[in-house]
Every structure is written in structure tokens, then in C-alpha cells.
Amino acid sequence: MLALAVLPVSVRSQESALAPAGAGDGTDMGAAPVVQAIDRVLARLEPEIRRAMVDGRIPSLVISLTDRQGELWSGAYGESNLWARTPATTNTVYLIGSTFKAQSTVALLQQMEQGRFALDDPVSDHLDGLIIRGEDIERPVTFRHLLTHTSGMPVDFGPHALWGDSAPLSLDSYLGDSLRVDTPPLEGVVYSNMAYSLVGHLVEKFSGVPYKQYIRDNVWGALGMTSTAFNPTPDMVERLAVPYVPDEDSGRNAPTQRLTANVWPAGIVYGTVHDQAAWVRFNLGNGTWGDGHLLRGATLDEMHTLQYEQFAGMPMGGGWGYENPGYGLTWWTSTRDGERFFAHSGSVPGYTAFASGNRTRGFGVALLTNGNRAHPHLVRLTRLALDLLAAELDESR
Numbered sequence: 001m002l003a004l005a006v007l008p009v010s011v012r013s014q015e016s017a018l019a020p021a022g023a024g025d026g027t028d029m030g031a032a033p034v035v036q037a038i039d040r041v042l043a044r045l046e047p048e049i050r051r052a053m054v055d056g057r058i059p060s061l062v063i064s065l066t067d068r069q070g071e072l073w074s075g076a077y078g079e080s081n082l083w084a085r086t087p088a089t090t091n092t093v094y095l096i097g098s099t100f101k102a103q104s105t106v107a108l109l110q111q112m113e114q115g116r117f118a119l120d121d122p123v124s125d126h127l128d129g130l131i132i133r134g135e136d137i138e139r140p141v142t143f144r145h146l147l148t149h150t151s152g153m154p155v156d157f158g159p160h161a162l163w164g165d166s167a168p169l170s171l172d173s174y175l176g177d178s179l180r181v182d183t184p185p186l187e188g189v190v191y192s193n194m195a196y197s198l199v200g201h202l203v204e205k206f207s208g209v210p211y212k213q214y215i216r217d218n219v220w221g222a223l224g225m226t227s228t229a230f231n232p233t234p235d236m237v238e239r240l241a242v243p244y245v246p247d248e249d250s251g252r253n254a255p256t257q258r259l260t261a262n263v264w265p266a267g268i269v270y271g272t273v274h275d276q277a278a279w280v281r282f283n284l285g286n287g288t289w290g291d292g293h294l295l296r297g298a299t300l301d302e303m304h305t306l307q308y309e310q311f312a313g314m315p316m317g318g319g320w321g322y323e324n325p326g327y328g329l330t331w332w333t334s335t336r337d338g339e340r341f342f343a344h345s346g347s348v349p350g351y352t353a354f355a356s357g358n359r360t361r362g363f364g365v366a367l368l369t370n371g372n373r374a375h376p377h378l379v380r381l382t383r384l385a386l387d388l389l390a391a392e393l394d395e396s397r
Contacts, residue, residue: 037392038073041065044388045381049077052381057246058352058371059253060088064277065385067393068284068362071277080241080370082253090273093232093239094368097346098267099355101196102303103219103279105147105330108199109299110218111206112143119144119329126202133180145185146195148307148327152181153192158262167260171201171211174262189311189327193266200265211265222294223278228271236270241370243350256350256372267346276366280355283331283342284362303329304342304359317345318375320356320382343382345375354378356386363389 053061060078064071076088112119117126122140124132132141134152145151156178160166169177175198183190204211212230220228227236244253260268282289283304286297295303305328306312312326320343322336331342343356352374357364365385367378 034072034393038065040392041385041388042073042075045385046075048381048384049075052374052377053078053371056371056374056377057251057253058369058374058377059244060092060241061367061369061371062088062090062092062094062273063381063385064090064273064280064366065389066277066281066284066364066366067389068281070281071274072389072393074273074277076273080239082242082244083255088241089239091227091239092241092368093227093236093270093272094241094353094370095243095346095348095351096228096267096269096271096276096353096368097348097351098193099276099279099344099346099353100267100269102283102330102344103269104196104199104203104215104265105303106219106294107203107215108143108147108206109295109303109329111203113296113299114206116206117143119147123198123202126205128205130175130179130201135181136184139184141181141185144307144329146199147329148311149189149191149195150186150308150311150327151192151195152183152185152187152190153194153198154180154182155191156194156197156263159259160261162258162260164257168262168264171197171204171265175201178262186308189314193261193263196266197263219294220275222292223275223282223289225271225275225278228269228275230264230269232270239272240270241351241368243348243370243372245350245372258350259348261348267348271368273366273368276353276355276368277364280357280364280366284357284359284364303331304333304340305329306333316343317347318354318377318379320345320375320379341386343379345378347373347375352378354382356382358386358390361390361394363393 060080062076064074074090076090080086080088080092120142141151200211207214243256245256247254287293287295287300306326312324315321316325316332321334325334334341339360346353352369354367365382
């Protein structure tokens with residue numbers, strides 16, 4: 001039997017957007033019930049965080065709780081670098097993986113709102129020279145198929161060691177060489193990174209702006225996500241968590257190779273839990289942010305609406321979902337007692353991320369880790385956190 005090393009899971013930093021109430025110090029006394037409610041949430045949640053880290057062999061975990069107005073609390077646990085014994089903080093940078101896919105979808109839907117395409121248009125009508133190999137013109141791939149993993153395109157990845165001798169192909173070269181369907185659309189749900197690489201190409205084509213720049217300006221920049229990047233900035237590199245996987249012989253965590261991939265628009269993206277909380281908060285709302293808006297309310301709502309009833313019912317990654325789990329436009333969607341939930345995970349070797357929210361009540365959770373394939377543990381924490389927030393904060397308000 002392999003021994004499991006006890007991980008350092010003490011709380012390293014905790015932050016709250018809500019200052020404790022005090023008499024005569026200018027603090028808003030109206031915040032006191034909310035602070036007390038968050039304290040009750042944490043009393044139940046933190047022991048489960050520690051248990052999840054041990055059970056999932058997760059070296060470090062950062063979490064943020066949010067509502068529609070802003071972050072309620074954030075915390076960091078464990079160590080982002082086990083060799084150096086570096087405590088994780090809520091500003092530690094992790095790879096966010098496929099939680100990025102819905103951010104890219106926002107960029108594409110912005111182009112839809114400008115009249116560039118409709119969801120049920122054949123994608124091939126807009127490719128200008130790119131060919132979807134194997135496509136039946138009588139059963140074309142549509143934009144809705146791309147965004148629900150029903151296009152028939154394969155998973156694909158095309159890994160490259162970040163500091164290796166090879167590098168990812170350019171987006172145009174990759175799609176020119178590899179773009180294809182293995183089955184006609186709507187034959188089933190096949191999770192496809194290739195499809196989201198094509199989304200990146202389409203954003204660039206429709207907008208006339210390089211894809212990375214468009215995302216930086218119109219999604220991350222618009223939401224104030226200043227520590228999210230395809231290629232980490234120097235100050236982000238200084239805060240990077242080391243990716244770890246369990247060693248099969250010792251049972252202990254060992255550092256693993258950082259990866260990039262040919263399908264990098266599908267989720268080779270780095271960020272912090274504060275930025276992820278902003279992303280979740282946007283999805284709890286109506287498409288607006290500050291004085292502007294990223295999407296019309298109806299478009300954002302469509303992202304969170306189950307698209308194909310025939311594919312509903314299968315639990316999503318890590319067992320997430322309540323009633324009729326399935327795909328909206330990229331987001332996983334589910335309902336429970338009439339309340340609407342959304343989620344998505346992100347995973348590459350050595351990192352697992354999770355983002356989720358209850359759109360009906362307006363509470364959300366963002367989680368980042370340098371643990372490997374930790375989905376079931378993050379799902380369990382998310383469910384608990386959302387239920388505790390609903391129970392405690394609805395009552396306090």
C-alpha cells in the first residue's frame with residue numbers, strides 16, 4: 001500500500017472584501033450580518049477544504065466566494081512550491097485550463113451580436129479557405145454544434161513541453177493540417193479542444209483583430225482581469241505555482257513538465273483566483289459590467305441554457321450536476337428545485353481549476369489548484385460552498 005504524505009494545508013492567507021464591523025471607526029454596521037454569515041460558511045467549509053487537499057493530494061488550493069456585487073472572501077491553502085515551501089496566496093498564478101473556453105465563447109458571441117453570423121449557420125460558410133475534412137454538406141457543422149461539443153470534431157491536444165525543442169503550430173497551420181470531423185454533428189457529445197481552436201480562428205476572422213489581442217481588450221480588459229494571460233507577464237511568472245502529479249511509487253507529489261499545446265486557444269491560459277472570481281461574477285449577472293456591457297442579457301442567458309435536451313442527464317466532469325446536466329453554450333448547466341446552476345472545470349497535468357455559480361441566487365465559487373485531476377474534490381467543495389452561501393447569506397439579507 002502506498003503511503004500518502006500529509007500535505008501542508010494550513011491557511012496561509014485569507015482576505016475578505018467585507019471589513020469587520022466596528023463602533024465609531026466608520027465601518028458600515030450593515031456589513032456585520034454578512035461578515036458573520038461568511039464566518040459561519042467558513043466554519044463548515046474550511047475543514048472540507050483540508051480534507052479535499054489530503055484526499056486529492058492537492059499541494060495548494062486557492063478559493064474565492066463571490067456574489068453579483070463582488071468578492072465576499074478569498075483564501076489560500078498549502079504550498080505553491082513544495083521544494084521551496086512557498087505558501088500559496090490568493091495572488092498565486094495557476095493554469096486555468098478549460099475554464100477559459102467560455103471566455104472565448106463570449107468573444108465569439110460578441111461577433112454574433114454584431115451580425116457576423118447566427119448560431120445555426122453552417123460554420124463552413126464563414127471559413128474562407130479552411131476546410132472541415134469529412135464534413136457532409138447535407139449535415140453541416142453549425143456554430144451551436146461547436147459550442148456544445150456536438151460537432152463531431154475530435155478531442156485533440158497536441159502537447160509540447162513548454163521549454164522543449166518543439167513548439168505549437170500557428171493557429172492557421174494547425175487548423176489547416178488537422179481540422180476535421182470524425183462523425184456527423186449531433187451523433188453524440190465528444191469534448192473537443194479542436195472546436196475551440198476553431199472558435200479562436202473565427203473570433204480573429206470576424207473581428208479583424210489578432211485573437212490574443214481581442215481577448216485581452218474585449219474580455220479580460222473589460223472585466224478588469226489584469227492577471228490573466230496566454231503567456232504570463234514577468235510579474236505573473238514570479239507568482240506561478242509549480243504543477244504536481246502524484247508519484248505512483250512513493251505516493252508523494254512530484255513536479256511535472258509544464259505543457260503547452262497546438263490547441264492552446266482551448267485553455268492554455270494562466271490566471272489568479274481573483275480574476276476567476278470576476279469571471280464568475282459576470283456570469284451571475286445580465287451581461288453588464290460597470291458602466292458597460294460585454295453581452296446582451298439574452299445572449300448571456302442563452303450561454304446558460306441547456307441546448308440539446310437529448311444529451312442531458314449525464315454527469316459532467318468530476319460528477320457535477322443536479323437535474324438534467326448538460327451543455328449550454330460552453331457552460332455546463334443544471335437545475336435543482338427550479339434554481340439554475342453553471343460550472344466548468346479546467347485541467348492539464350499538474351493543475352485543476354473549477355468555476356461555478358448559482359444564477360438564481362447570485363452566488364459563485366472559483367477554485368484553482370496545482371493538483372492533478374482533482375475534479376471530484378473541487379466539485380464537492382463547490383456544491384457545499386454554494387449551498388452554505390445560499391443558506392447563510394439569504395438569511396442575513
